[in-house]
Amino acid sequence: MCGIVGAVAQRDVAEILVEGLRRLEYRGYDSAGVAVINNNELSRTRRLGKVQELAKALESNPLNGGTGIAHTRWATHGEPSERNAHPHQSQGDIAVVHNGIIENHQKLRETLQGLGYEFVSDTDTEVICHLVHHELKTSDSLLTAVQATVKQLEGAYGTVVIDRRDSERMIVARSGSPLVIGYGLGENFVASDQLALLPVTRSFAFLEEGDVAEITRREVKIFDVEGTQVEREVKESEVTHDAGDKGEYRHYMLKEIYEQPMALARTIEGRIANQQVLDSAFGVNAEQFLKDIKHVQIIACGTSYHAAMTARYWLEDWAGVSCNVEIASEFRYRKSHLFPNSLLVTISQSGETADTLAALRLAKEMGYKATMTICNAPGSSLVRESDMSYLMKAGAEIGVASTKAFTVQLAGLLMLTAVIGRHNGMSEQMQADICTSLASMPAKVEQALSLDDEIAALAEDFADKHHSLFLGRGDQYPIAMEGALKLKEISYIHAEAYASGELKHGPLALIDADMPVIVVAPNNELLEKLKSNVEEVRARGGLMYVFADKDAEFASDDTMKVIPVPHCDDFMAPLIYTIPLQLLSYHVALIKGTDVDQPRNLAKSVTVE
Ligand code: G6P
Numbered sequence: 001m002c003g004i005v006g007a008v009a010q011r012d013v014a015e016i017l018v019e020g021l022r023r024l025e026y027r028g029y030d031s032a033g034v035a036v037i038n039n040n041e042l043s044r045t046r047r048l049g050k051v052q053e054l055a056k057a058l059e060s061n062p063l064n065g066g067t068g069i070a071h072t073r074w075a076t077h078g079e080p081s082e083r084n085a086h087p088h089q090s091q092g093d094i095a096v097v098h099n100g101i102i103e104n105h106q107k108l109r110e111t112l113q114g115l116g117y118e119f120v121s122d123t124d125t126e127v128i129c130h131l132v133h134h135e136l137k138t139s140d141s142l143l144t145a146v147q148a149t150v151k152q153l154e155g156a157y158g159t160v161v162i163d164r165r166d167s168e169r170m171i172v173a174r175s176g177s178p179l180v181i182g183y184g185l186g187e188n189f190v191a192s193d194q195l196a197l198l199p200v201t202r203s204f205a206f207l208e209e210g211d212v213a214e215i216t217r218r219e220v221k222i223f224d225v226e227g228t229q230v231e232r233e234v235k236e237s238e239v240t241h242d243a244g245d246k247g248e249y250r251h252y253m254l255k256e257i258y259e260q261p262m263a264l265a266r267t268i269e270g271r272i273a274n275q276q277v278l279d280s281a282f283g284v285n286a287e288q289f290l291k292d293i294k295h296v297q298i299i300a301c302g303t304s305y306h307a308a309m310t311a312r313y314w315l316e317d318w319a320g321v322s323c324n325v326e327i328a329s330e331f332r333y334r335k336s337h338l339f340p341n342s343l344l345v346t347i348s349q350s351g352e353t354a355d356t357l358a359a360l361r362l363a364k365e366m367g368y369k370a371t372m373t374i375c376n377a378p379g380s381s382l383v384r385e386s387d388m389s390y391l392m393k394a395g396a397e398i399g400v401a402s403t404k405a406f407t408v409q410l411a412g413l414l415m416l417t418a419v420i421g422r423h424n425g426m427s428e429q430m431q432a433d434i435c436t437s438l439a440s441m442p443a444k445v446e447q448a449l450s451l452d453d454e455i456a457a458l459a460e461d462f463a464d465k466h467h468s469l470f471l472g473r474g475d476q477y478p479i480a481m482e483g484a485l486k487l488k489e490i491s492y493i494h495a496e497a498y499a500s501g502e503l504k505h506g507p508l509a510l511i512d513a514d515m516p517v518i519v520v521a522p523n524n525e526l527l528e529k530l531k532s533n534v535e536e537v538r539a540r541g542g543l544m545y546v547f548a549d550k551d552a553e554f555a556s557d558d559t560m561k562v563i564p565v566p567h568c569d570d571f572m573a574p575l576i577y578t579i580p581l582q583l584l585s586y587h588v589a590l591i592k593g594t595d596v597d598q599p600r601n602l603a604k605s606v607t608v609e
Contacts, residue, residue, distance in 0.1 A: 028603030078122025351380020
């Protein structure tokens with residue numbers, strides 16, 4: 001979703017800004033722009049499409065200047081176009097970039113039009129620049145004008161404002177959309193994600209909700225929602241991954257699929273001792289919070305929601321607690337029942353998903369006993385606002401379609417199952433078995449990755465298909481859902497997932513030779529049931545692709561291709577069966593020639609509702 005980069009320096013900043021935007025490309029966007037101040041003049045270049053288009057335009061017409069802002073836009077108000085791309089301007093004086101949605105923009109627009117301001121875009125953002133311009137008429141500084149402006153905004157914003165008449169300053173404000181300040185030597189920066197600034201600094205301070213900051217080359221002053229000057233802790237970035245580097249891989253997605261053994265090893269490291277998962281994996285005070293938990297409510301979106309659905313089977317089957325799972329955008333707008341001793345768990349790779357964050361805030365108001373997030377972004381809003389956090393340590397995930405974050409979430413949730421289980425009488429043997437399973441996951445994923453060539457060949461069959469059906473049972477049902485999501489996200493083939501017991505209640509009507517059916521079939525207690533469902537499809541002339549344990553005794557024939565998956569225990573089976581489905585979607589997308597890492601219309605981090 002939208003990305004922001006800003007800089008105040010002695011050197012020309014346009015290149016730094018564009019490199020920052022490149023590093024945010026993975027979030028998904030439709031247009032990009034940059035504005036800089038040079039000799040008290042504001043110049044701006046914007047382009048529809050990729051950051052590369054903007055970079056090309058800047059090559060032919062470079063922008064000089066030491067103060068500048070840049071943005072990648074993901075359209076909310078107004079179509080993707082150069083006219084709607086940020087930065088927006090007021091009277092050639094003020095330039096603004098903005099992430100989020102200004103909900104009262106229509107009313108503000110009318111007021112500002114009444115004051116004589118002419119609007120040239122369809123965006124909600126344009127009200128911010130005119131408001132700042134208007135407020136400056138009665139304010140003594142850009143800072144106070146922005147403070148007065150944000151008081152009038154309803155909705156979510158992360159915004160950066162510059163004024164050509166006051167050229168060595170940026171004012172930034174955060175409410176609902178993250179902003180991080182990067183501290184350099186004699187130069188300072190701001191961005192919506194620290195990844196954007198890693199080439200220029202590793203020292204960062206995250207702004208809190210309601211903060212407004214004034215950034216010059218030499219100084220950063222931060223004011224809280226009351227206008228009181230405050231300190232925000234400056235930390236050295238823990239992000240080690242160089243987001244700009246695809247290494248030997250053709251796409252980030254493939255790289256991230258192959259990083260899974262390493263990411264799993266990292267997430268497990270130091271969190272298991274004496275065949276038990278340590279409570280401290282979930283934070284310093286976790287034991288105190290977790291020991292009386294009897295019910296778990298999990299909230300997430302997208303791929304993270306599928307991890308949550310898998311964990312529901314585990315928590316109820318093995319940990320002896322009840323568990324509900326809900327999509328964040330549903331949970332936040334309905335009245336739900338609070339069970340005694342309930343733990344609220346959010347799952348999110350980005351830690352900034354607007355719906356998930358709103359659901360967490362609602363849960364806190366409702367009085368959940370404790371809140372926890374399973375999250376891949378250490379300084380994110382979800383981590384900061386939750387009582388406990390499990391930091392995934394998967395490394396930055398750049399491909400919009402989530403891969404390694406998903407399997408690492410599963411590993412974290414299995415650990416949570418073991419810990420909550422221990423407090424609810426899980427046997428020592430089962431805890432030890434879970435630990436053994438966790439420790440052998442990296443090697444087992446390596447084995448599953450060796451299916452790559454076989455799956456690449458199989459992918460050819462899908463290239464001319466328009467629809468597909470994924471089937472699974474038990475904790476493989478959410479894996480089927482995740483497989484379907486991956487395929488539709490990056491290959492644009494319509495894919496649906498069903499719990500295979502539901503086949504007879506509708507989807508059987510769709511079965512024919514043009515509708516490939518993908519089945520995940522580990523050798524577990526539901527295998528015989530699943531085999532009956534396979535026969536139901538076969539009897540209707542369906543073409544199946546069965547990912548099965550070699551002991552599951554499926555045989556390839558005219559109607560069925562069997563892909564043998566390494567034998568694995570029940571604890572890791574959902575994670576292992578995910579791997580071939582990720583590879584399948586990747587190879588189908590390659591054949592179809594889609595933009596694998598940045599699929600159309602999608603964003604990596606969804607910071608608006
Ligand atoms: C977007 C991303 C998905 C992700 C979902 C939830 O849709 O494209 O990959 O699963 O958001 O994001 P979160 O950061 O909360 O896990």
